[in-house]
Amino acid sequence: MSETHDERAGPRAVIRSREVLSDDWGVLTRYELSYRRYDGSWQDMTRETYDRGHGAVVLPYDPVRGTIVLTRQFRLPAFVTGHDEDLIEACAGLLDARDPETAIRKEAEEETGLTLGRIEKMGVFYMSPGSVTERLHFFLAPYESAVDTASVRGNAGEGEDIRVVEITLEEALAMIEDGRIVDAKTVMLVQHLALRALRADRP
Incomplete structure (x- = not known):
């Protein structure tokens, strides 16, 4: 025992x-x-x-087309540890004294151009409890509107230089498998959505 x-x-x-x-x-x-x-x-x-405070992250998904919306951007900690490519990750940001739902709606609009309707909370998790105090609030959000993947988004004054990525859930799972997606919060959200879809398909 x-x-x-x-x-x-x-x-x-x-x-x-x-x-x-x-x-x-x-x-x-x-x-x-x-x-x-x-x-x-x-x-x-x-x-x-x-x-650095606490944060929130969201994975927008289209249940009809089977697509999800991610972002692509430069991350210094990944770069200095040998990851030369920009990180592909779910939209996220700090709360900055806002409640998690308000914060993630604003971040989603800034980073992806999507105005989120209904959002679903997945949970609250420590991402690196060995040294980082941050707790991250995880959300899923269905979307139906068109996604602009051509524009560069984010707050330039804060150094943000973000491309929007729209791919299928199956493509995202393959990218996790072959190492193109290495961001932990994104892996958690994608796999959670995949497991939920798997359960829904069972009789």
Whole structure:
């Protein structure tokens, strides 16, 4: 039987000190803490967290044509780790004090040109909990309107330079399989939509 933390034993961790190392594009903080291990002993450690706020992501899909809408854009962290191609990913953005649904509707209009109607919440997930504090709200949204894939979109003042991509769900799954789509949030949304379609097809 696996051991679990006993809440009656007290807190899981105690923060002993914190220091802001950088407060520019995001906030980088170093923590000195004591952490209670599963065997009840305490361990001292130093860890850092990176905080840019929380965000939201949406995958627009056309249930009739079987298409989805993604974006293509340059991402510095991917580039400096050897990914020379622009990332293909679902439309996403920070909440910036807005509620998740309001934020993602605005991001979708800016990045894809789509005005979303009904949206469906998939869940809220940590994307990199080893160091990044962000929680990401996941949405699906059916669409019917035409998609402009020729224009460059995004807020140029914020460095956004975005192309809109409209492909079939089957094409997206193939792109995940062969490594053309490597963005985790996009993989999660595409596979969730595919599983839902698979369940719907069963008698």
